Structures are given as structure tokens and as C-alpha cells.
Amino acid sequence: MSLSDKLYKILIQGGSWKTILGGLWVTIQISALALVLGTVLGAVICLLRTRKNPVARGIASVYIAILRGTPVLMLLLLLYYGVFARANLNPVTVAVFTFALNVSAHVAELLRSALEAADHGQAEAARTLGFSAWDTFRIITLPQVLRIAKPVYQSTIVNLIQWTSVVGYVTITDLTRVINNTASRTMQPLLTICIGMLIYLALSYIVFGLFALTDKMKKRGGETA
Amino acid sequence: MKRFFAILTVLVLSLTPMNGCLAEGESALGLLSPQGVSEDELNDNLKDILFNVLPFSGYRFFDTFNSMITALNSGTIAGIETDEYVAGYIFSHLDGFASYTTDALPEYHVGYSMLLREEDTELRDRISGAIADMKADGTLDRLKALYIDDCIAGKEPEAMVPEQIDGAETLVVAVTGDRPPMDYFSADGTPIGFNTALAVEVADRLGMNVQFVSVDSGARAVALASESADVVFWSVLGDFNNWEKASEEDQPENTILTEPYLTGIECYVVREDSSIAAD
Structure with missing residues (x-):
């Protein structure tokens, strides 16, 4: 069988490209929802983590330690087959929740390190000049934090997309699952897996591209301002 | 360079x-x-x-x-x-x-069975009964010809579409997509193969609706135990003149097997x- 025959079988025959796109869409949905939810949750955890109150700080530290120190697949299996087993929840909901938890721990840590890296002298100066605490944060600290956190956040997103490839364990048909199914049906695992990797690679580069685009837009905005 | x-x-x-x-x-x-x-x-x-x-x-x-x-x-x-x-x-x-x-x-034989939770003995017996009927009236042979023999000969069979009965109980069947021609996914993403066709037919005979969930083959026992699925497909190896004994070896705990609906030669x-x- 020639390569083009194999590709035809894997990608075209019987509309299998639609199935692959369907799986890709599930991957994107889970990643995007988990990212939004996880970022919000991560900001809250970071807020707790940087409090002076030792209880709040302790809770946040334990939360981060557990979620960052355990494989997300274990958490997913625990939540889907254990905690929410009888709750009759949609598996996608459980997956989004799981990945949001995991991402929130990473986001909390990356925000905290960015906060620490931001120039404290500037914030102190602003306070001395009579800026309110909120204004100081909004105008002085936040822009620095965002700039410092951006590259790490970008790789967190790409990591998240890749981690979601385990959701096949909890009855979700995502991109990896579709690729596996296609490999079984066509008996062409090597080629099919390569195609799957290319799709994930493209997805990652779209994320990198979007970030590069925002950088460019900012630069242009800075020049005109 | x-x-x-x-x-x-x-x-x-x-x-x-x-x-x-x-x-x-x-x-x-x-x-x-x-x-x-x-x-x-x-x-x-x-x-x-x-x-x-x-x-x-x-x-x-x-x-x-x-x-x-x-x-x-x-x-x-x-x-x-x-x-x-x-x-x-x-x-x-x-x-x-x-x-x-x-x-x-x-000469070893592989037996294809359905695996259920231990407490579902009544459901197991009903399924075994349906399988025995299907063996007797030739339905199993017809399904085998369509989904195994024809499939191996290169014909792509059509997936069986389960009928939806209003108000009937639902039989949740786990498929893995990992064992063609028994259990795989067609190009358009529907579960297909001899196992799925059999599940549709069994559910139809029991007056139940059938719903397929896709489970990793390693997670079948967990899916069953956590009630994510009522039935998973399980193959057992051994001496099928005495299938109950043969199945003991790698059967997960707290589960029961139906009578094999199909046996094949190990190769x-x-x-x-x-x-x-x-x-």
C-alpha cells in the first residue's frame, strides 16, 4: 500500500477527517474552558498564598503542593471514577474541572513568582506619592506582573493542551482518542500517530502565534502612543 | 552546518x-x-x-x-x-x-463474553438467555457473517442503529475501539464491530435502550465498578468445554461473566x- 493510499484511508475515507476535527474540537473545548476557569482560580489562590494570614497561606500552599505534585491523570481518575462517580456528571465537565484545578496551581505559582520579581521600589514610591493601594497595583505592579508571567503562562497553556490527551480514560473522545481509534481501524498506528502529533504541534504553534501577535500589537500601540 | x-x-x-x-x-x-x-x-x-x-x-x-x-x-x-x-x-x-x-x-480458544458487576446476576442471566436465543435462531451466525467474515473480506459493514424505546431502561455498554473487527470505531466515529452489533441486538431483545461509552481498555474494570458502564466486553482464554472454570484466571474481582457468545481459535x-x- 502506497503512502497516499494510507493517508487516504486515515484522513479521507468515510469522512474520517470530520471525526478527527470533532476530536480536535473536544480537545480545544476542554483546554479553553479549563484555562479560563483555572486562571481565575489560580489568581484567587495566589491572592491567598501572598496573604499575611498564616492559615490562608497554609491552605494555599498545601493546595498548590498537592495539585502540582500529583499526575493530573490520577486526579482525573479519582474525580471521575471516585468522587463524582454517582453524581451523573458529564465526563467533559469533570475533565474541565480537573484540568482547571491543575492549571490553577500552576497559575498561582507563576503569578506569585512574577509578583516577587516585580520591582517593589516602584510600588513603594507610588504609595509615597499618594496612589491608593488598588491604583498602585493596577497601574504599577500589574503591568509588570503580566509582562513577567507571559512567557511562562504561554507554556502552561501548551502543556495544558498536551495534558488533556489523557481524557480518553474517562470516556471522552478527544483528539488522542480519535487518533487511537483511527490507528486501530486502519492498522496504521505509526503514520496515524505522526498525524496526531502534527495536529498537536500546529495547535501549540497557534498558541505561540497568538502570543507573538499580542506582543506585536502592543509594540505598535506603544509606538503610536 | x-x-x-x-x-x-x-x-x-x-x-x-x-x-x-x-x-x-x-x-x-x-x-x-x-x-x-x-x-x-x-x-x-x-x-x-x-x-x-x-x-x-x-x-x-x-x-x-x-x-x-x-x-x-x-x-x-x-x-x-x-x-x-x-x-x-x-x-x-x-x-x-x-x-x-x-x-x-x-489448541487454545478465546471466548468473547460480557462482564458485569457481581450484583447484577439477574441482568447477566437475562443477557445469557438472549445470547442462547440468538445462538439458536441463527442471529449470531448472521451477525458474525456480517461483522466479522465480510469485514475481514474487505467490506465495510454499516453500524447497527439502536432503536430508542421511550421510558425503557438504558444498558450502558463500554466500548474500547481497540479490537477490530470485534470492537472499533468507524471512520465517522460511531462504535462498530461484532461486539457492538451484539450489544444492540441483546438490548433490543431485553427491551432496553443501549448507550455506548468509550472507555480505555485498561479502564474497563474501573468503569464497571464505578457504574460508568453496566456491561464491558471481556475475552477469556481457556478450555471452553468448561467455560466457568476457564474464566477465573484474569477476571477482575466482584464481577460475573455471561456465557461466551463467540469463541475463536487462539493464534x-x-x-x-x-x-x-x-x-
């Missing part, structure tokens, strides 16, 4: 597993991991066959059929143990593979370019 070497490395890395040049010297046999038992607990009979009767240099366990086929394709292993139906599917979809037989080997598929095929 740096770039040239980078590209060269990538090419070598990507092409090496493709053409199977790692295959030389490797002549291990691929097996699916027994789900309920550890490797140490495998019965001595199997070990005896593996090391004394078969010419393979050793064995490797795989969690999914798919990963086993990948290893076979790349030449990491020289052959796999499977049943006649899966072997038929491999032969009809891939070139370069042969079946390995030896007179020294006792070995080997790479034609391996030392084993040449013997």
Missing part, C-alpha cells in the same frame, strides 16, 4: 522506527496484559508455552491492542498472540505478516521478515 545536523538527526529518528530496521535480533512475543492478575501470577501453563513451546525469545505485555500493533509494525516485537478474527483483520489490512503454527501447541501473527517466520 548545525542546522544540517539537526535536520539529519530528526530524519534519522523519524525514519528508524518506520522501516523496522530495529527488528533484527528482536523476536519477542507481544501479549495483552492480563487485567486482573500480575505477571507473576500468570499460570505456569502459559509460561511453559511461552518459553518451551514457542520459538519467541521472550514476551512483552501491552495495555492496548493498538500499542501492541504499533510495536509489531515497528519491529519491536516479532509476533503477537491474538485470536483468529483479529488475525484475519490484520491480514486483510496489512502486508508482511504471516500466521505462525506449530503442532506442538495445544499467532508474526512478521514475515522475522527469524520466527523463516523457521
Whole structure:
């Protein structure tokens, strides 16, 4: 069988490209929802983590330690087959929740390190000049934090997309699952897996591209301002 | 120059597993991991066959059929143990593979059954009853001809569409998509194969709706225990004149099996370019 025959079988025959796109869409949905939810949750955890109150700080530290120190697949299996087993929840909901938890721990840590890296002298100066605490944060600290956190956040997103490839364990048909199914049906695992990797690679580069685009837009905005 | 070497490395890395040049010297046999038992607990009979009767240099366990086929394709292993139906599917979809037989080997059978939770004995008996009826009235033979024989012959069968009965109980059936032609996904993403067709027919006879959930083959027992699925497909190896005894070996705890709806001969598929095929 020639390569083009194999590709035809894997990608075209019987509309299998639609199935692959369907799986890709599930991957994107889970990643995007988990990212939004996880970022919000991560900001809250970071807020707790940087409090002076030792209880709040302790809770946040334990939360981060557990979620960052355990494989997300274990958490997913625990939540889907254990905690929410009888709750009759949609598996996608459980997956989004799981990945949001995991991402929130990473986001909390990356925000905290960015906060620490931001120039404290500037914030102190602003306070001395009579800026309110909120204004100081909004105008002085936040822009620095965002700039410092951006590259790490970008790789967190790409990591998240890749981690979601385990959701096949909890009855979700995502991109990896579709690729596996296609490999079984066509008996062409090597080629099919390569195609799957290319799709994930493209997805990652779209994320990198979007970030590069925002950088460019900012630069242009800075020049005109 | 740096770039040239980078590209060269990538090419070598990507092409090496493709053409199977790692295959030389490797002549291990691929097996699916027994789900309920550890490797140490495998019965001595199997070990005896593996090391004394078969010419393979050793064995490797795989969690999914798919990963086993990948290893076979790349030449990491020289052959796999499977049943006649899966072997038929491999032969009809891939070139370069042969079946390995030896007179020294006792004829083993694979039985395809459904696995249920221990407490669902009533449901198990109803399913077993439906299977017995289907055997008697020729439905099983018809399904086998359509979903196994025709499929192996190259015809793509149509997936059976379950009828929805209002207000009826739902039978949640886990499919893995990992064992063509028994259980796989068609190009448009619907579960298809002999197992799924059988589940549709059984549910129809019991007056139940059927719903398929896609589960990783390693997570079948968990899916059953956590009630994510009511029924999973399970194959057992052994002496089917006495199937209840044969099934004990790798059956997960707290589960029960239906009577096998299909049995097939255990066989070995080997790479034609391996030392084993040449013997």
C-alpha cells in the first residue's frame, strides 16, 4: 500500500477527517474552558498564598503542593471514577474541572513568582506619592506582573493542551482518542500517530502565534502612543 | 552546518522506527496484559508455552491492542498472540505478516463474553438467555457473517442503529475501539464491530435502550465498578468445554461473566521478515 493510499484511508475515507476535527474540537473545548476557569482560580489562590494570614497561606500552599505534585491523570481518575462517580456528571465537565484545578496551581505559582520579581521600589514610591493601594497595583505592579508571567503562562497553556490527551480514560473522545481509534481501524498506528502529533504541534504553534501577535500589537500601540 | 545536523538527526529518528530496521535480533512475543492478575501470577501453563513451546525469545505485555500493533509494525516485537478474527483483520489490512503454527501447541480458544458487576446476576442471566436465543435462531451466525467474515473480506459493514424505546431502561455498554473487527470505531466515529452489533441486538431483545461509552481498555474494570458502564466486553482464554472454570484466571474481582457468545481459535501473527517466520 502506497503512502497516499494510507493517508487516504486515515484522513479521507468515510469522512474520517470530520471525526478527527470533532476530536480536535473536544480537545480545544476542554483546554479553553479549563484555562479560563483555572486562571481565575489560580489568581484567587495566589491572592491567598501572598496573604499575611498564616492559615490562608497554609491552605494555599498545601493546595498548590498537592495539585502540582500529583499526575493530573490520577486526579482525573479519582474525580471521575471516585468522587463524582454517582453524581451523573458529564465526563467533559469533570475533565474541565480537573484540568482547571491543575492549571490553577500552576497559575498561582507563576503569578506569585512574577509578583516577587516585580520591582517593589516602584510600588513603594507610588504609595509615597499618594496612589491608593488598588491604583498602585493596577497601574504599577500589574503591568509588570503580566509582562513577567507571559512567557511562562504561554507554556502552561501548551502543556495544558498536551495534558488533556489523557481524557480518553474517562470516556471522552478527544483528539488522542480519535487518533487511537483511527490507528486501530486502519492498522496504521505509526503514520496515524505522526498525524496526531502534527495536529498537536500546529495547535501549540497557534498558541505561540497568538502570543507573538499580542506582543506585536502592543509594540505598535506603544509606538503610536 | 548545525542546522544540517539537526535536520539529519530528526530524519534519522523519524525514519528508524518506520522501516523496522530495529527488528533484527528482536523476536519477542507481544501479549495483552492480563487485567486482573500480575505477571507473576500468570499460570505456569502459559509460561511453559511461552518459553518451551514457542520459538519467541521472550514476551512483552501491552495495555492496548493498538500499542501492541504499533510495536509489531515497528519491529519491536516479532509476533503477537491474538485470536483468529483479529488475525484475519490484520491480514486483510496489512502486508508482511504471516500466521505462525506449530503442532506442538495445544489448541487454545478465546471466548468473547460480557462482564458485569457481581450484583447484577439477574441482568447477566437475562443477557445469557438472549445470547442462547440468538445462538439458536441463527442471529449470531448472521451477525458474525456480517461483522466479522465480510469485514475481514474487505467490506465495510454499516453500524447497527439502536432503536430508542421511550421510558425503557438504558444498558450502558463500554466500548474500547481497540479490537477490530470485534470492537472499533468507524471512520465517522460511531462504535462498530461484532461486539457492538451484539450489544444492540441483546438490548433490543431485553427491551432496553443501549448507550455506548468509550472507555480505555485498561479502564474497563474501573468503569464497571464505578457504574460508568453496566456491561464491558471481556475475552477469556481457556478450555471452553468448561467455560466457568476457564474464566477465573484474569477476571477482575466482584464481577460475573455471561456465557461466551463467540469463541475463536487462539493464534499467532508474526512478521514475515522475522527469524520466527523463516523457521
